[in-house]
Amino acid sequence: MKKDGITLARKRQRNTNCVAAIFLAPVIILLIVYIFYPIVETFRVSAFDWNGISSNPKFIGLGNWVKLLHDDKFWTAFLNNVKVMVLSILIQIPLGIAMATFVEFAGKKATIFKILWFIPMLMSSVAIGFLFTYALATNGGIISSISQFFGGTNIDLLGNPDTALYTVIGVIAWQFTPFYMVYCVAGYTNVSKDVYEASVIDGANKRQYFVHIALPLLKPTLKSAAILSMVGSLKYFDLVYVMTGGGPSNATELMATYMYKLSFAQFNMGYGSAVAGGMFILISFISLFTMRILNGRKEGR
Amino acid sequence: MKKRMLKLAALTLSLAMVASLAACGNGGNGDSSNDQASGGDAKTEEDKVITYWNIGTEGADKEALEYAVNEFNKNTESGYRVENVPTQNDNYKEKLVVAMSSGECPDMYTSWSGGPMNEYIESGFAQPLDDLYEKYGLKDEFMDAALAQATYDGKLYAVPTYNVSLAGVFYNKEMFAKYELEVPTTVSELEAVCDKLKAEGITPFALANGPKWTGSMYFQCLAARKGGLEPFQSAVSGEGTFEDECFIYAGEKIQEWVKKGYFPEGVNSLSEDDGQAKQLMYQETAAMMVIGSWYTGTFPSDSPEFYEKIGWFSFPKVDGSDADASIQIGTIGDQFVSFNCTGEKLEAAFECASYYASEGAKNVMVEVGKIPPTKDAADLITDDVTKQILDAATDASSVQLWYDQYLPPAVAQVHLDTCQELFGLTMTPEEAGAKFEQAMEEYLAE
Amino acid sequence: MENGYKMTKIKSRIAWVIATFFAVAAAIVAITPFIFMVMNSFKEKFEMLTKGVFALPDKLDFTNYIEVIQGNFFGYFLNSVLVLAVSLIILLMISAFASYPLSRFQFGMKGLIYSAIVACMSIPVHITLIPIFKMSQSMRLYDSIWALIGPYVAMGIPISVFILTSFMEQIPKEIEEAAAIDGCGKVRMFFSIILPMAKPGLSTLAIYNGVNMWNEFIFAYTLTQSQGNRTLPLAVWEFKGQYSMNTPMIMSVLTLTVLPMIILFVFAQDKLIKGMTAGAVKG
Structure with missing residues (x-):
């Protein structure tokens, strides 16, 4: 009897494994072809001194990696990425929750806000880059005009190494906050209407409902939002490349822009690959580590 | 429940459709590969196509390029056909690197000579062309300076195409007349002009230094007028240094001018591509602009009326310096075509490029405000400003290609970065020179 | 008592x-x-x-738009729609399968596979x-x-699996x-219970990946070369050369590019997020 139970459990597990394998297969195949293979290739290339195009790369072993460890520019870029990451999480996610909560509480009337708020997400980086360079221009830009209106002077935000990075972070937040709004709106659908109605009957007001009921139920959504924002910020490229190209004085240089310039503009594919590899290791480590902390108890199971 | 199953069925069905659609796409490709395997004809057919990558997506570049390609395809007896593949400039170099690294380099491609072209040549993606130049008699056709910029290690590797572009000073003639200003011939006169403009509330120079190469032109001109080209060339070869007096002078002048307010506010964040420099010229809040002379095409294409107001002068000489003031910084040829094919195909491709030197192509270029890099350009050009620029180019004892194009790409990047820092006053000329020199030495050490 | 009620009401109104x-x-x-983008699309370059x-703008002039539409715009548009539709459907299906x-x-390599997929998010x-x-x-x-299609689907997988897994984990075990007591097998369970309940996650992903694919530039740029195979984000370059760019024309192209997305979002957002779940919960 007991033996039968074990075989049955085993059988069931085998069945589970089988179903899991079938369901996972397409994703795993695509990832191996399009992502694992390029990663392996990157690590391979990083062992060479190679301009990216010649047919005889020179093997230098760990040379590029040693250089990477001592490359101030890379670590400055990494630090910039960390700043982008911290501020993005602190700005985008709370704003996203606020917007989603407003939409959730206001109901149908707020649809128009949801649509208007979402527009930044839809615009292409080309247009955003163009309009913000003009809006941020020291002379005649919108920010400077506002400052002058209040009796201040012209402000050079993008050209000043002290403010450039924060300005870019602002623009990135402008573009990506809507995503976290939509994400939280979707998260709210998990907080079922019944719970809300029950809490209203119990006499809870909206603030209490939000703090004690909605927020805890949104927690899984927020955790994954934080991870997404983290990874997204650590490998960010687009707007920075369009708006500042990493300047002035490397103030906005990110790992991705640095890697891109090395690999494709400076004919240093070998070292560029080492930077890309370093990026990959750092980002994976940080995100997996954070995930483990956030899901601590569950992973331990 | 039933409804759900129906929905599901519909979804699966559409997925299947999509999959078959995708399969169709593959099928189409599969067919063509079958053709190739079965009939040798298809393969030779494909071999008879010369792929030509370039950046002629828009405006003047596009017109001259399409003229050359169309003429070739119409007239050639080689049996080859050139397929024109225009690509946006911004990521063009990256696209070339990706293709070359996969061994799929196009048969003909545009580059800007200098550092990157040398990399292409060293990696075996360009062919020497001296014999073909002889055969088509093109050596006498192009300006010597143009051929010099197409030369690597004593051999010709490219064909110059569109334009003669020098770094010089465009100025607003009307404003100069209004404020009773004379065209300056020395840097101190230039500074006097700037001071007067400044007193009138006008920004002397329109400059957008976001992309860095724009501000670098001021640096290059100042250094060349102070010390000629010798210091630069010996610094590149490793005998001299970028800490030479003339580079320090250039850095000091730039910083002096920044402090005096000769440049627009927030100059390092203005974007040249988005038109933030020329905008100041058009709004007449700035009076001068040191920029490549392709602006003889840019100004009239934006507004022919405004172009009437524009004059040009060569960068003034430095007081007390005995450097040859006829030296120019710029490119003679602008874009150069290199070839990655051999034998008959190379000859056909070269024939196509030779159409850039044809009467028709030259006329197209002149019409859109460009200067063909050919010896007879002077006979074709009627526009005064353009003529002046051409004269400066032909009178020049030598023309130095833009630093950022000429130098090895990694060194060029350091030059651009440090030069921008000079404008931002975040680095002293000495520090900038030392960093520049260090990058050069590192490159030479390899 | 009544006063207190009034107070809360006033407070809530404030x-x-x-x-x-x-x-x-x-x-x-x-x-x-966005408004400035549209405004500039009506201008002339010099203006x-x-x-x-x-x-x-001086006048409401549609010349730019007419020129854009008379170009190859519709060709690019169709290419974009086709690529988007195919990639998005494949991506959402297989990501849901995997999640x-x-x-x-519970199975042996679960933690490892999940970590590997999440690590894939970090790829530059x-x-x-x-x-x-080379593969292409x-x-x-x-x-x-x-x-x-391959790269579009693959680049969307890590984030999609990550989000969907988190959504599916929240579906109550009960x-x-x-359903298991009713004799529902694992495969049927997925199609009849889990998939419908994951719809809010799927719709977020449809929006997110859809926007990314619609604006995707770098793969479209490197993997195609002839005009007939270009997608919308490449349409811009007909107005951008080495030394010059016709910004108002570019703004027209970009406005026309973003418009379908906005219209889609206006009409679909309600259905996408709310409607689908409501249906699922009822069923």
Whole structure:
């Protein structure tokens, strides 16, 4: 009897494994072809001194990696990425929750806000880059005009190494906050209407409902939002490349822009690959580590 | 429940459709590969196509390029056909690197000579062309300076195409007349002009230094007028240094001018591509602009009326310096075509490029405000400003290609970065020179 | 008692006024750049530069739009729609498949596989260019829009699986257990219970990945070369050369590019997020 139970459990597990394998297969195949293979290739290339195009790369072993460890520019870029990451999480996610909560509480009337708020997400980086360079221009830009209106002077935000990075972070937040709004709106659908109605009957007001009921139920959504924002910020490229190209004085240089310039503009594919590899290791480590902390108890199971 | 199953069925069905659609796409490709395997004809057919990558997506570049390609395809007896593949400039170099690294380099491609072209040549993606130049008699056709910029290690590797572009000073003639200003011939006169403009509330120079190469032109001109080209060339070869007096002078002048307010506010964040420099010229809040002379095409294409107001002068000489003031910084040829094919195909491709030197192509270029890099350009050009620029180019004892194009790409990047820092006053000329020199030495050490 | 009720009511009204004020302010910040984009698309090149980017256009002139539409715009548009539709459907289907065992099963390599997929999120896109270019060449897909589908799907997988897994984990165990008692197998359980309940996650992903694919530039740029195979983000370059760019024309192209997305979002957002779940919960 007991033996039968074990075989049955085993059988069931085998069945589970089988179903899991079938369901996972397409994703795993695509990832191996399009992502694992390029990663392996990157690590391979990083062992060479190679301009990216010649047919005889020179093997230098760990040379590029040693250089990477001592490359101030890379670590400055990494630090910039960390700043982008911290501020993005602190700005985008709370704003996203606020917007989603407003939409959730206001109901149908707020649809128009949801649509208007979402527009930044839809615009292409080309247009955003163009309009913000003009809006941020020291002379005649919108920010400077506002400052002058209040009796201040012209402000050079993008050209000043002290403010450039924060300005870019602002623009990135402008573009990506809507995503976290939509994400939280979707998260709210998990907080079922019944719970809300029950809490209203119990006499809870909206603030209490939000703090004690909605927020805890949104927690899984927020955790994954934080991870997404983290990874997204650590490998960010687009707007920075369009708006500042990493300047002035490397103030906005990110790992991705640095890697891109090395690999494709400076004919240093070998070292560029080492930077890309370093990026990959750092980002994976940080995100997996954070995930483990956030899901601590569950992973331990 | 039933409804759900129906929905599901519909979804699966559409997925299947999509999959078959995708399969169709593959099928189409599969067919063509079958053709190739079965009939040798298809393969030779494909071999008879010369792929030509370039950046002629828009405006003047596009017109001259399409003229050359169309003429070739119409007239050639080689049996080859050139397929024109225009690509946006911004990521063009990256696209070339990706293709070359996969061994799929196009048969003909545009580059800007200098550092990157040398990399292409060293990696075996360009062919020497001296014999073909002889055969088509093109050596006498192009300006010597143009051929010099197409030369690597004593051999010709490219064909110059569109334009003669020098770094010089465009100025607003009307404003100069209004404020009773004379065209300056020395840097101190230039500074006097700037001071007067400044007193009138006008920004002397329109400059957008976001992309860095724009501000670098001021640096290059100042250094060349102070010390000629010798210091630069010996610094590149490793005998001299970028800490030479003339580079320090250039850095000091730039910083002096920044402090005096000769440049627009927030100059390092203005974007040249988005038109933030020329905008100041058009709004007449700035009076001068040191920029490549392709602006003889840019100004009239934006507004022919405004172009009437524009004059040009060569960068003034430095007081007390005995450097040859006829030296120019710029490119003679602008874009150069290199070839990655051999034998008959190379000859056909070269024939196509030779159409850039044809009467028709030259006329197209002149019409859109460009200067063909050919010896007879002077006979074709009627526009005064353009003529002046051409004269400066032909009178020049030598023309130095833009630093950022000429130098090895990694060194060029350091030059651009440090030069921008000079404008931002975040680095002293000495520090900038030392960093520049260090990058050069590192490159030479390899 | 009545007073207290009134007080809360007034308090809540004030809170709403403040919230609405911020909402309006946020909406203005969000759409101002869009409005300027549209405004500049009506200008002439020289007009934009002399009068400034933030001035009103002289006249409501559709010449730019007519020129754009008379070009190859519709060709690019169709390519974009086709690539988007195919890639998005494949991506959402297979991501949902993969998230199911990762969120609801217990099996040996689960942790490892999940971590590997999450790690894939950290890949910098540019390092995949050369390997994918080579693959497209050897699969004879280079210079066709089909070359884009593989990378578009693959680049969306890590984030999609990550989000969907987190959504599916939140579905209460009880529902599944009840179904299991009814004799529902694992595969049927996925299609009839888990998939419908994951719809809010799927719709978020449809929006997110859809927008990314619609604006995707770098793969479209490297993997195609002839005009017939270009997608919308490449349409811009007909107005951008080495030394010059016709910004108002580019703004027209970009406005026309973003418009379908906005229209789609306006009509679909309600259905996408709310409607689908409501249906699922009822069923």
